[in-house]
Amino acid sequence: MNILRSIAIFILAGLFEIGGGYLVWLWLKEDKPLWYGIAGGIVLALYGVVATWQSAGFGRVYAAYGGFFIIMALIWAWKVDGFKPDKYDIIGAAVAVMGACIIIFMPRGK
Template identity: 50%
Template structure:
């Protein structure tokens, strides 16, 4: 159980870094915020590239699973930061994705 909690924490931390870094770069380029937004966003995205290496599985499985976590975190980010309430299809799709990645990453082999 500890391994599941640890791997989930790493997945969610990686998603937060990627979405947060990407958001800052978005602000810099699309909304003409200062260059510091781009620099900090780029540094955060670099850190994101390191975090998934902390996972115990091989690259393909880690990144496929992370993709599912990213979907869920993107919907949550949209709700908290962009103030966009997810519709029922976004929620249903997120649940389907979460079930899929849980099977892919955690099913015993």
């Protein structure tokens, strides 16, 4: 598995999941038009497709994706919502992504 390709897929999947979820959030919580919710649902479905581009099995991909999602969600909250992560947010995200990398990238015996 090409590590850079895999990380790029995790990032793209994260953008689709967070972006789609954000559109649905805006529709339901911020009284945006229905088309926000529809667009969000479509983007969330695309997230499911993008995740299949990983070469590892479903369970391992989704377990590892969680670590990448945590970092991306904090970055999204910081850049889009004005939330400022504190040192514990950063430490927790770093621990999560290290765990994700162990799950997805460590060689395994056959």
